[in-house]
Amino acid sequence: MxxxxxxxxxxxxxxxxxxxxxxxxxxxxxxxxxxxxxxxxxxxxxxxxxxxxxxxxxxxxxxxxxxxxxxxxxxxxxxxxxxxxxxxxxxxxxxxxxxxxxxxxxxxxxxxxxxxxxxxxxxxxxxxxxxxxxxxxxxxxxxxxxxxxxxxxxxxxxxxxxxxxxxxxxxxxxxxxDIDTHDTMIAYASQLIHVIASSIVNSDYYSDDITLFSGGSFKSATRVANINPDLWTDAFLENKDNLIKQIDAFSSNIQKLKDALIEEDADLIHGFLKESFTRSNRHTNKFK
Amino acid sequence: MxxxxxxxxxxxxxxxxxxxxxxxxxxxxxxxxxxxxxxxxxxxxxxxxxxxxxxxxxxxxxxxxxxxxxxxxxxxxxxxxxxxxxxxxxxxxxxxxxxxxxxxxxxxxxxxxxxxxxxxxxxxxxxxxxxxxxxxxxxxxxxxxxxxxxxxxxxxxxxxxxxxxxxxxxxxxxxxxDIDTHDTMIAYASQLIHVIASSIVNSDYYSDDITLFSGGSFKSATRVANINPDLWTDAFLENKDNLIKQIDAFSSNIQKLKDALIEEDADLIHGFLKESFTRSNRHTNKFK
CATH class of the missing domain: 3.40.50.720 (NAD(P)-binding Rossmann-like Domain)
Known part of the structure; x- marks a missing residue:
């Protein structure tokens, strides 16, 4: 063309x-x-x-x-x-x-x-x-x-x-x-990720010293906390039903891990991490 | 030397x-x-x-x-x-x-x-x-x-x-x-990040099609979901009091955003995102 x-x-x-x-x-x-x-x-x-x-x-x-x-x-x-x-x-x-x-x-x-x-x-x-x-x-x-x-x-x-x-x-x-699939999946794979990044950074433990205690994982996870507030406030509200659903599902996973920590349920924690390991391993080019 | x-x-x-x-x-x-x-x-x-x-x-x-x-x-x-x-x-x-x-x-x-x-x-x-x-x-x-x-x-x-x-x-x-500061900050800047990555990936919405709907932010945030379950189960349990505290603080931020979405409180969402923008902007070399 x-x-x-x-x-x-x-x-x-x-x-x-x-x-x-x-x-x-x-x-x-x-x-x-x-x-x-x-x-x-x-x-x-x-x-x-x-x-x-x-x-x-x-x-x-x-x-x-x-x-x-x-x-x-x-x-x-x-x-x-x-x-x-x-x-x-x-x-x-x-x-x-x-x-x-x-x-x-x-x-x-x-x-x-x-x-x-x-x-x-x-x-x-x-x-x-x-x-x-x-x-x-x-x-x-x-x-x-x-x-x-x-x-x-x-x-x-x-x-x-x-x-x-x-x-x-x-x-x-x-x-x-289609629009429904798009907006549902975007709530998960993009908006939720930005909600999370901001929620990590807006912590009492975040300070100018954070680089002392953080490696690549922190940097990766919080990169998008440098968010455009105008653009994303609108986008979150526009898609609020989908985003709330994603926040709930994510929070229930976090809660599951927290409960397992309280119960010292090593098997549950191990199984949970094993599952995420297996899932993400499918999408990883190790030698890239 | x-x-x-x-x-x-x-x-x-x-x-x-x-x-x-x-x-x-x-x-x-x-x-x-x-x-x-x-x-x-x-x-x-x-x-x-x-x-x-x-x-x-x-x-x-x-x-x-x-x-x-x-x-x-x-x-x-x-x-x-x-x-x-x-x-x-x-x-x-x-x-x-x-x-x-x-x-x-x-x-x-x-x-x-x-x-x-x-x-x-x-x-x-x-x-x-x-x-x-x-x-x-x-x-x-x-x-x-x-x-x-x-x-x-x-x-x-x-x-x-x-x-x-x-x-x-x-x-x-x-x-x-000192050990206390170390273990407290590691719970925040490393362990919490791994808990989050696994909790994102262990979602019903995660599938082999996820790359269709995801950009760099998803990839960054979930990179460490490819976690070593043996190592991290031990590390989480060893530091469980600190990690639970971090999960609670993080979850309360997530909850704050969720409530603001339900109330359609654009000012709160905007303020929250502005805060994370300001914080993370201090640590970012834009032209790197």
């Missing part, structure tokens, strides 16, 4: 949007790579750095020429943006997003997106724990899982466009699933 | 003992580097690979010539080993261990170690999630924290020997602390 007759526009040049820009410039080579951001300085910088062809503060100035639009702004802002600029989009364009929870964005846009615009809900499982264009990094997509939750309105050929783009920028898994 | 007139003996050539052997051979260059193991094949292999000078199945054959002995076997076996071979050690030798919890080993050996042997309780916060000599890797010590919990019997000059050895093999932090 050839992108060199396509104009791609990224809305929001933060860490994620910036990473898309760098990766798309290198691996996709579209006719033009545009960006929209409210921060003019970032647009100027990205232009000077050669990351984008041109930046626009006013979306109306460029949406009409954009074949593919990638929305890299907060999910709530995506909905606002789409509503406000619905008439500015080019007929036949593909719009995709990166929201980590899919239900709201899909529900809110249902019925209000023009028939000649194909909005494809996307979720690249890629990122780092930082914010802003300066932390953009094409490597975040390397080997990532890129999920799509297609709607009935999506055209097959457009899904293939986004899937091709995802693979070209580095995703090793590109996978279509 | 010069080690080239010293014989160093490693007891137990597993992942940790093997890593010591490789690092000591490269960075310490002792007169001889010996190893004791119950598995003759490992000793032969390590000898052929040039990692050790010579291996011994019978500790009595080599302890009498060993100036420094590093015990890399299970903590309970260290105690047994020391009792059984007390008369075999060389007069004036330094013995150190790597147990992750220090109270039992120090208490059990108190009063039974010969006056002319200096047992220095050590804990290199270094390792990987694998087992056995084949996973030995000198890099595990790179930049690690190496803790000592000296007793009143330890001679200052011998503490300096072990501290020098620790720095030479790669530790960036070499730190003396």
């Amino acid at each position: 050839n992108f060199n007759d396509k104009n791609i526009t990224i809305v929001g040049l933060g860490m994620e949007g910036g990473s898309f820009a760098i990766a798309i410039k290198e691996f996709i080579k579209p006719r033009n790579l545009f960006a929209v951001d409210i921060d003019e300085n970032i647009l100027i910088a990205a232009e000077k750095l050669g990351v984008i062809s041109k930046g626009f503060k006013n979306p109306a100035d460029i949406l009409g020429k954009s074949d593919i639009v990638i929305m890299c702004i907060y999910p709530s802002l995506v909905i606002e943006f789409m509503k406000e600029h619905m008439e500015d989009f080019k007929s036949g364009c593909i719009v995709t997003d990166v929201a980590g929870v899919k239900r709201n964005i899909v529900n809110e846009l249902d019925g209000i997106v023009r028939d000649d615009i194909d909005f494809i809900p996307g979720h690249p499982m890629a990122g780092n724990e930082f914010r802003g264009f300066l932390y953009a990094d094409k490597k975040i997509f390397e080997g990532c899982s890129y999920l799509l939750t297609p709607t009935e309105q999506n055209k097959e050929e457009n899904l293939v466009v986004i899937e091709t783009l995802a693979r070209k920028i580095g995703a090793s898994i590109v996978f279509r699933t | 010069n080690f080239n007139d010293k014989n160093i003996t490693i007891v137990g050539l597993g992942m940790e003992g093997g890593s010591f052997a490789i690092a000591i051979k490269e960075f310490i260059k002792p007169r001889n580097l010996f190893a004791v193991d119950i598995d003759e094949n490992i000793l032969i292999a390590a000898e052929k690979l040039g990692v050790i000078s010579k291996g011994f199945k019978n500790p009595a054959d080599i302890l009498g010539k060993s100036d420094i002995v590093i015990m890399c076997i299970y903590p309970s076996l260290v105690i047994e080993f020391m009792k059984e071979h007390m008369e075999d050690f060389k007069s004036g030798c330094i013995v150190t261990d790597v147990a992750g919890v220090k109270r039992n080993i120090v208490n059990e050996l108190d009063g039974i170690v010969r006056d002319d042997i200096d047992f220095i309780p050590g804990h290199p916060m270094a390792g990987n999630e694998f087992r056995g000599f084949l996973y030995a890797d000198k890099k595990i010590f790179e930049g690690c924290s190496y803790l000592l919990t000296p007793t009143e019997q330890n001679k200052e000059e011998n503490l300096v020997v072990i501290e020098t050895l620790a720095r030479k093999i790669g530790a960036s932090i070499v730190f003396r602390t």
Whole structure:
């Protein structure tokens, strides 16, 4: 598939949007790579750095020429943006997003997106724990899982466009699933992990001396405690039923281990650890 | 400090003992580097690979010539080993261990170690999630924290020997602390992290498909779920009071977030995440 007759526009040049820009410039080579951001300085910088062809503060100035639009702004802002600029989009364009929870964005846009615009809900499982264009990094997509939750309105050929783009920028898994499965599994494999990391770090025992007593395991487990509070508060609340279910299931495991410690039930502890050893061993490339 | 007139003996050539052997051979260059193991094949292999000078199945054959002995076997076996071979050690030798919890080993050996042997309780916060000599890797010590919990019997000059050895093999932090502080902080910064990793993995939602829905955060948080059940069951039980305290504090944070989700208390969630963001940001080198 050839992108060199396509104009791609990224809305929001933060860490994620910036990473898309760098990766798309290198691996996709579209006719033009545009960006929209409210921060003019970032647009100027990205232009000077050669990351984008041109930046626009006013979306109306460029949406009409954009074949593919990638929305890299907060999910709530995506909905606002789409509503406000619905008439500015080019007929036949593909719009995709990166929201980590899919239900709201899909529900809110249902019925209000023009028939000649194909909005494809996307979720690249890629990122780092930082914010802003300066932390953009094409490597975040390397080997990532890129999920799509297609709607009935999506055209097959457009899904293939986004899937091709995802693979070209580095995703090793590109996978279509339904919104329920997506939001359920994300509550487990992503949101719960962030809840845990924050809960570890917000301890009375955490201090500037913690590096004295910690090895790689602590660092790994708390890396994502460096969380974006605005983004994740919204995402947690949006998916609260699923997340509460995951917190309950996890807490019941923790409680099981605690009870076994109180009872000094070595067999139960051993069995529990053996189980996690066996499960995670299946997914581990020991010599990597 | 010069080690080239010293014989160093490693007891137990597993992942940790093997890593010591490789690092000591490269960075310490002792007169001889010996190893004791119950598995003759490992000793032969390590000898052929040039990692050790010579291996011994019978500790009595080599302890009498060993100036420094590093015990890399299970903590309970260290105690047994020391009792059984007390008369075999060389007069004036330094013995150190790597147990992750220090109270039992120090208490059990108190009063039974010969006056002319200096047992220095050590804990290199270094390792990987694998087992056995084949996973030995000198890099595990790179930049690690190496803790000592000296007793009143330890001679200052011998503490300096072990501290020098620790720095030479790669530790960036070499730190003396007391047993209580050590075991308390280890319950938080290491044992709790392993309890959490296992509790994440032992979920009904964990399956072979999990990589579809997970990014780096899940992988980081569950890396250590690939846990050695024998070693960690013992370590958890040995430190159970401290670990239970940590589980309680952590669970109460998780519960706080869960309650806030139920109440849709966005301010509380945001404040909680902001706090963990601020705390962990202090320890993060963003451009690393």
